[in-house]
Amino acid sequence: MSRAEIAVVGAYEHPTRWAPDKTAYQIAAEAARGALEEAGLTFADVDGYACSGVGPIGVLSMCHHLDLQPDWLDSTAIGGSSFVAQVLNAAAAIRDGLCTTVLITYGSTAASERFAVGTGGGSAGDPPDAFEGVYGPTVVGAYAMVAQRHMHQYGTTSEQLAEIAVTMRRHAGLNPHAKYRDPITVEDVLASRVISSPLHLLDCCVISDGGGALVLTSAERAKDLKSTPVRVLGGGVAARHSGVGVRDITDIAARQSGKRAFERAGVSHDDVDLCMIYDSFTITVLSTLENLGFCEAGEGGAFVQGGRIGLGGALPLNLDGGGLSSNHPGMRGMFLVIEATKQLRAECGGRQVANAEVALCHGTGGFLGIQHSGATLVLGRS
Amino acid sequence: MxxxxxxxxxxxxxxxxxxxxxxxxxxxxxxxxxxxxxxxxxxxxxxxxxxxxxxxxxxxCSGRGEVYTFTATHQNHSPGFRESLPYVLAYVELEEGVQMLTNIVDCPADDVKIGMPVEVTFEDIGDDIAIPRFRPRAS
Known part of the structure; x- marks a missing residue:
């Protein structure tokens, strides 16, 4: 049975990085307007809606706020990767006839409300928390333990991790909206203070305000819309944790979600022209590249050196400057899909990857070394 | 108490x-x-x-294990933890084969190494709770 093709027809990143004068709902609504206007649509055309990063039934409050009465709802909560997963969910819902036009939104004022996104405590009271929270895990710490083990197991160095931060900053210099745009060096990263060893301040993503929105519909319907559609080729979602207490911490969800994504999209690694990899921390990128199969386990350190992941390299990634330099309001998955869409539409000016036909997005959500999600999405130029 | x-x-x-x-x-x-x-x-x-x-x-359990991985935490704004920086968060692999998230204590953060032999030590919190942590042991 042939599957109906689904397209991204609206992709809007809110330009703000600091919005003490706005609410998170307002940022989401402004982004929704931007994404719908690209396609020549209005709120009245939306019959499917998804969001994440709001309260337990915040998806209903968002519907209330936007006065939506959709036929399909999704409030996936798997951390920062949620929006990547929601693109897959939306595509499935449209294919199955549950709805025709899905709006996905995100808005956050993490920076202006001074959330300690990566270095706060916090415990939801779920069963594992009693065995974790008492020991003071931070988000950074959870990722740092993966980095420490990776260094021990494979000889990966802080210099190699720093190369990722340096490359993202170079890309941010090409993005007028990026939060930090001045070039940095490997030495700058190593000289920045240690937040949670072996990760330095500049190994960590920024904290910003921001938001974005996506609109999806069938490729058939997309033909009648104003924007250039980008095709959803396939994807996969996975969860990793310590299970009953036994695991290799360097084996992450991307191994499972990535394999499924490549299979479903029918593309190979060589077909991928650019990647949008969730860069909460430098180690996140290195681990993801290995687990997606762009290199072998343990080879990530060498892989990210020598310009391969920069604009003009063999596998350019995070052309917007990533979470490490452009924006990170807490859940970056949304921006992975937006930038990939814009790259495939060739709208990215000085940071445009030439002749980009296939883009891979991978979101990581939660605490990489403790429990986390992975969501992989492959998009293609129409 | x-x-x-x-x-x-x-x-x-x-x-x-x-x-x-x-x-x-x-x-x-x-x-x-x-x-x-x-x-x-x-x-x-x-x-x-x-x-x-x-x-x-x-x-x-024997209470013995090895450090599987760790991080020296230098920033945590949460009450109770910000006073004890830097502290070491770690996974310890018990001799029985399972990994536990824990802290490494009685050891300077800079001296903690992956593979380091450790043993359990309990901190009594009031009369009804004791929290297991790990400290270096002779191998």
Missing amino acids: ADRRPGKPVPRVDEESKGFWEACRRHELRIQRCRSCSQLRFYPRAICPQCMSSDVEWVL
Whole structure:
């Protein structure tokens, strides 16, 4: 049975990085307007809606706020990767006839409300928390333990991790909206203070305000819309944790979600022209590249050196400057899909990857070394 | 009575975990073993994820293990932790083969290494809770 093709027809990143004068709902609504206007649509055309990063039934409050009465709802909560997963969910819902036009939104004022996104405590009271929270895990710490083990197991160095931060900053210099745009060096990263060893301040993503929105519909319907559609080729979602207490911490969800994504999209690694990899921390990128199969386990350190992941390299990634330099309001998955869409539409000016036909997005959500999600999405130029 | 250290979370003891915490109070480290399929499991839970049996026993651990991975935490704004920076968060692999998230104590953060032999030590928090942490031991 042939599957109906689904397209991204609206992709809007809110330009703000600091919005003490706005609410998170307002940022989401402004982004929704931007994404719908690209396609020549209005709120009245939306019959499917998804969001994440709001309260337990915040998806209903968002519907209330936007006065939506959709036929399909999704409030996936798997951390920062949620929006990547929601693109897959939306595509499935449209294919199955549950709805025709899905709006996905995100808005956050993490920076202006001074959330300690990566270095706060916090415990939801779920069963594992009693065995974790008492020991003071931070988000950074959870990722740092993966980095420490990776260094021990494979000889990966802080210099190699720093190369990722340096490359993202170079890309941010090409993005007028990026939060930090001045070039940095490997030495700058190593000289920045240690937040949670072996990760330095500049190994960590920024904290910003921001938001974005996506609109999806069938490729058939997309033909009648104003924007250039980008095709959803396939994807996969996975969860990793310590299970009953036994695991290799360097084996992450991307191994499972990535394999499924490549299979479903029918593309190979060589077909991928650019990647949008969730860069909460430098180690996140290195681990993801290995687990997606762009290199072998343990080879990530060498892989990210020598310009391969920069604009003009063999596998350019995070052309917007990533979470490490452009924006990170807490859940970056949304921006992975937006930038990939814009790259495939060739709208990215000085940071445009030439002749980009296939883009891979991978979101990581939660605490990489403790429990986390992975969501992989492959998009293609129409 | 030991200080409850306001702000630092105290583990919530529930029906699934109380066997673990009751053992800790006696300064014993016990983990679950499924009586049906013999699978060891940590953290404790009522049903074996491998065979779905509810029949479980609490195995006394040696308390010895090795550091599997760790991080020296230099920034945490949460009350109870910000006062104890830097502290070491770690996974310890017990001799029995399961990994536990914990802290490495009685050791300067800079001296902690992966593979380092460690042993359990309990911190009494009030009369009813003791928290297992790990400290270096002679190999």
